[in-house]
Amino acid sequence: MSRVAKLSLAAAILTTTAVIWGVHFQQNKERETMYQGVVRDEARRREKMRQREEELQDSLRKREIYERVQNVPDASSGVDHLDKGG
Numbered sequence: 001m002s003r004v005a006k007l008s009l010a011a012a013i014l015t016t017t018a019v020i021w022g023v024h025f026q027q028n029k030e031r032e033t034m035y036q037g038v039v040r041d042e043a044r045r046r047e048k049m050r051q052r053e054e055e056l057q058d059s060l061r062k063r064e065i066y067e068r069v070q071n072v073p074d075a076s077s078g079v080d081h082l083d084k085g086g
Contacts, residue, residue: 001009
């Protein structure tokens with residue numbers, strides 16, 4: 001093999017190796033980024049559920065206070081009344 005052919009072969013091997021390593025590195029980085037997105041989404045979902053639970057508890061406390069202060073008709077009887085009077 002001539003010297004030019006050996007250099008061309010070496011350059012091709014080095015370039016191929018660099019490209020393969022680069023693609024592998026990029027895939028690992030993207031996989032980690034996607035996983036972090038899943039972790040953030042899960043944290044957001046848990047926070048939203050916590051806020052909804054707090055809002056529900058607050059609403060139940062307010063309802064209890066309002067029911068103590070004023071007479072609130074039963075919800076099922078109010079629906080029947082609306083259907084009959086309609």
